[in-house]
Amino acid sequence: MNSQNTWIITGPTSGIGRRTALELAAHGTVVLVGRDPAKLAVVEQQIEASGGRAVPVVADFSDLGSVRRAAAEIMALGLPIAGVLNNAGVFPLERRTTPQGWDLTYATNHLGPFAFTEALMPQLPDGANVVFVCSGVEDPERRPAVVAGFRGARFLSVEASVRGEWKPGGSTRPGFDAYATSKQGNLATVLAFARQTPRLRFNAVEPGFSPGSGLGRDAGPVVAFVSKYVLSPLAPMIKYWSTPKRAARVITEVLTADSDVSGVYYDERGKPMQGSVQVGDPEFCARVVAETRALLAAADRDGSVDVEGLEQHRE
Numbered sequence: 001m002n003s004q005n006t007w008i009i010t011g012p013t014s015g016i017g018r019r020t021a022l023e024l025a026a027h028g029t030v031v032l033v034g035r036d037p038a039k040l041a042v043v044e045q046q047i048e049a050s051g052g053r054a055v056p057v058v059a060d061f062s063d064l065g066s067v068r069r070a071a072a073e074i075m076a077l078g079l080p081i082a083g084v085l086n087n088a089g090v091f092p093l094e095r096r097t098t099p100q101g102w103d104l105t106y107a108t109n110h111l112g113p114f115a116f117t118e119a120l121m122p123q124l125p126d127g128a129n130v131v132f133v134c135s136g137v138e139d140p141e142r143r144p145a146v147v148a149g150f151r152g153a154r155f156l157s158v159e160a161s162v163r164g165e166w167k168p169g170g171s172t173r174p175g176f177d178a179y180a181t182s183k184q185g186n187l188a189t190v191l192a193f194a195r196q197t198p199r200l201r202f203n204a205v206e207p208g209f210s211p212g213s214g215l216g217r218d219a220g221p222v223v224a225f226v227s228k229y230v231l232s233p234l235a236p237m238i239k240y241w242s243t244p245k246r247a248a249r250v251i252t253e254v255l256t257a258d259s260d261v262s263g264v265y266y267d268e269r270g271k272p273m274q275g276s277v278q279v280g281d282p283e284f285c286a287r288v289v290a291e292t293r294a295l296l297a298a299a300d301r302d303g304s305v306d307v308e309g310l311e312q313h314r315e
């Protein structure tokens with residue numbers, strides 16, 4: 001592997017992303033994109049203490065302006081980018097909104113990474129690999145997710161998702177429909193981009209359920225303790241489960257692989273897997289991408305978008 005390569009990773013300050021950033025440091029320079037400068041500095045120091053090179057860039061993925069500024073800052077570095085890992089994500093267990101009233105989960109997990117990727121794409125060299133960390137909970141047929149209370153993605157439209165509206169018949173647990181729908185947005189994006197932009201590579205990884213990461217932090221300190229010290233050590237023995245360390249190895253392998261493969265969705269062991277019936281339909285994936293582009297374009301025109309009035313705004 002060329003140690004001159006640069007790898008961009010979002011959400012490198014916790015869980016799967018932190019472990020992956022440390023792994024990626026063995027493959028070249030790592031651009032660490034996160035919202036907390038102090039946490040970024042800790043990971044940067046850790047990488048540099050082991051002889052690696054890291055460049056911190058601050059971005060809040062729930063804020064499109066911040067995402068765009070970060071992409072511009074990265075491009076100005078002029079580094080030879082070999083791959084981008086869209087890993088940052090949230091899973092709030094209650095409805096939260098951004099300052100402009102958008103669903104926080106959908107904005108952070110889908111809109112931000114989408115805008116970030118599209119801003120970087122023109123500067124990426126041919127063959128660069130863009131990987132999204134997805135989740136099997138988007139699939140209503142995925143048994144372990146259903147047992148955990150998910151009912152798959154509940155997509156009505158991108159505008160409805162931004163408003164926090166989901167297809168009826170969803171989960172009884174707050175936050176689950178928003179999370180599953182946002183992660184379906186990631187997978188649809190990968191599959192559509194792979195078809196639309198063959199000069200680049202787009203792939204997805206379902207990292208496995210990692211109870212040892214910080215994703216379930218809303219569940220409180222007792223659940224966090226049990227997850228980290230009781231469930232996480234059991235994870236290697238349970239199908240569909242993983243640990244941040246194992247997930248990081250699989251993701252690093254997919255991201256740095258010297259191959260032409262594009263449009264593949266990998267499971268927690270690095271084997272190709274299928275997503276939901278919906279994402280298996282190229283028209284559905286193209287629709288998610290087209291609606292997301294339209295919403296972001298309207299947001300760019302206005303500086304921010306009143307999603308209640310978006311349809312009128314287009315007229």
Ligand SMILES: NC(=O)c1ccc[n+]([C@@H]2O[C@H](COP(=O)([O-])OP(=O)(O)OC[C@H]3O[C@@H](n4cnc5c(N)ncnc54)[C@H](OP(=O)(O)O)[C@@H]3O)[C@@H](O)[C@H]2O)c1
Nearest residue numbers: 011013014015016060061062088089135209210213214215
């Ligand atoms: N853990 C699982 O079981 C599991 C399963 C399937 C998929 N995933 C996916 O794996 C990815 C990583 O999750 P994880 O489990 O490692 O969770 P985590 O430990 O909570 O890490 C999430 C990372 O995203 C960052 N982040 C959150 N909101 C952000 C924002 N607004 N702007 C910028 N960065 C932000 C966090 O930054 P801070 O450190 O500042 O909070 C952190 O670095 C996510 O995309 C998640 O959906 C996880």
